[in-house]
Amino acid sequence: MATQFHELRERLLRAGVAPRHVRRYLGELADHLADLTKEEQRAGRNLIEARSAALVRLGKTEDLARAFLEQRQFQSWSARAPWVMFGFAPLICLGAAYLLACLYLWCGWEFFLSGADTPFGTLVAPTNSLANMYFQAGKFFYYSAPVLVGWTIGIVAVRQRIDAVWPTVGLVLISWMGATARIQAGRTAVPRGLGHISMDFFILGSPSQTISQSMLTTFVIFTLAILPYLVWRLRRAFVGL
Amino acid sequence: MAARETNPSFMNGVPELLILKLLQQDEMYGYEIVQAIRGRTGAVIAIGEGVVYPVLHGLERDGALRTRRKKVNGRSRIYYSVTPTGSRRLAELSRTWVSLTTAIQAMLMGAQYGDAIP
Numbered sequence: 001m002a003t004q005f006h007e008l009r010e011r012l013l014r015a016g017v018a019p020r021h022v023r024r025y026l027g028e029l030a031d032h033l034a035d036l037t038k039e040e041q042r043a044g045r046n047l048i049e050a051r052s053a054a055l056v057r058l059g060k061t062e063d064l065a066r067a068f069l070e071q072r073q074f075q076s077w078s079a080r081a082p083w084v085m086f087g088f089a090p091l092i093c094l095g096a097a098y099l100l101a102c103l104y105l106w107c108g109w110e111f112f113l114s115g116a117d118t119p120f121g122t123l124v125a126p127t128n129s130l131a132n133m134y135f136q137a138g139k140f141f142y143y144s145a146p147v148l149v150g151w152t153i154g155i156v157a158v159r160q161r162i163d164a165v166w167p168t169v170g171l172v173l174i175s176w177m178g179a180t181a182r183i184q185a186g187r188t189a190v191p192r193g194l195g196h197i198s199m200d201f202f203i204l205g206s207p208s209q210t211i212s213q214s215m216l217t218t219f220v221i222f223t224l225a226i227l228p229y230l231v232w233r234l235r236r237a238f239v240g241l
Numbered sequence: 242m243a244a245r246e247t248n249p250s251f252m253n254g255v256p257e258l259l260i261l262k263l264l265q266q267d268e269m270y271g272y273e274i275v276q277a278i279r280g281r282t283g284a285v286i287a288i289g290e291g292v293v294y295p296v297l298h299g300l301e302r303d304g305a306l307r308t309r310r311k312k313v314n315g316r317s318r319i320y321y322s323v324t325p326t327g328s329r330r331l332a333e334l335s336r337t338w339v340s341l342t343t344a345i346q347a348m349l350m351g352a353q354y355g356d357a358i359p
Contacts, residue, residue, distance in 0.1 A: 025295070028319060031270075031272070032272050032290060032291060032294075057290050058289065059291040060289065064289065064291045067291075067295040067296075068294075068295040071299045074302075
């Protein structure tokens with residue numbers, strides 16, 4: 001992408017235009033600029049003069065930005081409804097990830113521990129067994145889900161040049177949800193039945209975790225989840241991008 | 242090169258009208274559209290050329306235009322053409338524009354006659 005459009009790109013992204021619209025606009029402007037430059041060269045100008053004349057014909061950055069910003073329909077959801085994108089959607093995504101984790105757990109329970117009343121603490125198998133690897137993979141997914149959702153929030157915020165407030169709100173919410181997630185599984189209600197898996201969230205303090213432990217876990221998840229966003233902010237601060 | 246300034250308050254809706262009219266005849270990409278407008282209006286209507294793209298994108302978003310990518314001389318270009326919705330919009334805009342210009346012309350002519358009356 002032509003470097004002369006860097007300022008325009010930043011202005012549009014900061015004003016809340018969706019990145020895909022910005023990318024297409026700048027792509028077409030770059031093509032247009034190339035055509036104008038060729039036209040000016042054909043008229044007898046050298047490359048530098050032709051380029052300069054082409055830029056004038058293309059329009060000032062301010063005019064190009066204003067023309068696009070007047071079209072309100074190109075605003076991203078992050079700009080139009082940040083509370084949805086950074087408050088609600090991450091919680092839904094994390095909830096969906098936990099639903100998948102529960103399904104995965106239930107499948108493993110049925111397949112590897114079909115006689116057990118609960119999938120927790122009942123597996124007696126060598127470390128390198130398929131059953132052990134299966135449950136370890138599930139555990140990894142379960143614990144990494146909030147961090148992965150947090151990284152996604154960070155990447156969206158970086159791509160769309162979102163200020164820190166909403167991404168931070170989103171990260172706090174998913175860290176809290178992740179730290180307080182509790183999963184229960186049992187077959188006792190219906191002997192030899194399909195089994196029952198349930199989860200609860202957002203309750204600070206429980207028989208298995210004190211309030212301070214929950215808060216510490218929230219902090220750890222938040223720290224890991226905010227890393228990509230933090231790195232980008234620091235990079236911008238130091239490099240001046 | 243000094244760009245000609247066009248009074249923006251008189252330009253509301255004009256680029257849209259001209260673009261739809263041009264594209265009704267043939268599909269074009271952005272640079273072609275601007276050159277065609279420049280050529281057919283005798284450069285009377287001159288806008289920052291890059292400003293045409295937000296109008297094109299807006300019309301596409303409204304369903305008045307459709308696009309397709311086409312490779313020309315090794316470059317991928319986005320060609321725009323009018324949809325049936327765009328044709329209807331063109332007809333509406335044309336009617337509005339014609340009635341507006343007729344009214345303005347009548348007023349200007351009236352003023353001339355008025356000035357001539359002692």
